[in-house]
Amino acid sequence: MKLISFVVPSYNASKYLDKVIPSLLVGGDEVEIIIVNDGSKDNTLEIAKNYEKENSNVIVIDKENGGHGSTINEAIKVANGLYFKCVDADDWLDKDALLSLLERIKADIENKKSPDLYLTNFVYENISKNKQDVWSLKKYFKVGEVLSWKDIKPFNVKDFLMMHMFVYKLDILKQSKLSLPLHTFYVDNLYVYKPLYYVNTICYLDLNLYRYYVGRNDQSVSFEQVDLKYDHQLRVFEEASLYYTKEDLLKLNKPHYKEMIRAYFTILWLTQYYCLLGKRKGKYKEYKAVLREFKKENPSFYSLIHRNFGYFMYSLLLPILKKALVNIGYHFVIKKTSWN
Structure with missing residues (x-):
């Protein structure tokens, strides 16, 4: 074997x-x-x-x-x-x-x-x-x-x-x-x-x-590639948003449930990063369109995610403040991992 x-x-x-x-x-x-x-x-x-x-x-x-x-x-x-x-x-x-x-x-x-x-x-x-x-x-x-x-x-x-x-x-x-x-x-x-x-x-x-x-300019996680390929991350976010319903997740024990929510939020926050940073225009509008589709196709899970306190508070921020917060997170990750 x-x-x-x-x-x-x-x-x-x-x-x-x-x-x-x-x-x-x-x-x-x-x-x-x-x-x-x-x-x-x-x-x-x-x-x-x-x-x-x-x-x-x-x-x-x-x-x-x-x-x-x-x-x-x-x-x-x-x-x-x-x-x-x-x-x-x-x-x-x-x-x-x-x-x-x-x-x-x-x-x-x-x-x-x-x-x-x-x-x-x-x-x-x-x-x-x-x-x-x-x-x-x-x-x-x-x-x-x-x-x-x-x-x-x-x-x-x-x-x-x-x-x-x-x-x-x-x-x-x-x-x-x-x-x-x-x-x-x-x-x-x-x-x-x-x-x-x-x-x-x-x-x-x-x-x-x-x-x-890591540390190569041609890598998919380099800043240039992230800005260029933001739509790929949107595709990932859209797919993840339809995998499980709220009812599916509630069948799990509490620690398992919490880690599934954390794993989903990892994808959500990465999508914020891809769509808020960089020079390409119109990215955030595309993200909002994916959110609307998420709400339509998986309403119970959408409601669960948007009632999360941290995400709710973040959603109240003006776009310029969201961008500033994501930028701080990006530089923290770069310092921690030496991606670029």
Whole structure:
């Protein structure tokens, strides 16, 4: 049995594959590596095929360009691992941390305590500045223990779950019927939000597993790209707003319910950031149009969100004050993560 299926979404990734794939091959026959060539125009496919030829645990999917979400969708269809993790082609995993994770998964299988979700730390790797920043939420967990939502401490407002931390059980992704939108950036928060509804048990491991390469001008999280691709985040916001109703969420226990609301607000606040900052005009009007559609299509959830005290107070601010508040938040995140 494969313990983890890794998907490596790859678009024009020829200069990165020789770093990311060896970092996964460390797992040997206990892992499955699914390289999805998303219509690359360079020699990504050739490099991927060479890895497939030389390694029995590497699978290559060659498809027309459909965007990051489409590669995850395709990988889920063919994955055979007990767990599933996405590793972008320009990032990599720490080899020792991966081996430790695999040992822990085997121990939990033997003890019949396999959680629905493993969470780990990840590291922002700003190579141009020779700077590393660890994103860790271990203070909220009993590290190394399989927990229910009731066992987890409430998060502070500045801390939130991010995709690079996640090692989902494959069955959870399938149960959630996750299907990410095509030709859309910023789907990582949908990957966190939708399956999280079905997660009942979590284990946090203090491992600096995922290495997230940041600080490049061509990244989707650079200020220029955020201003250019704001409509992608609007698409993500619109999709998330229709996933669950108020009635769906009220079926969860209170801590689980609260974390689902927090995960949704992460998407909401990011959408504010994308639509309020930058030079492109008309973005906020488009956001308001999406809100009107949200109210029409999912009225109970819309009402729940807009009665949240923090959001209600924020909604009373003039647009110029909203923009100032979002700008402060943006610079806080940049300082914390070294994105740009």
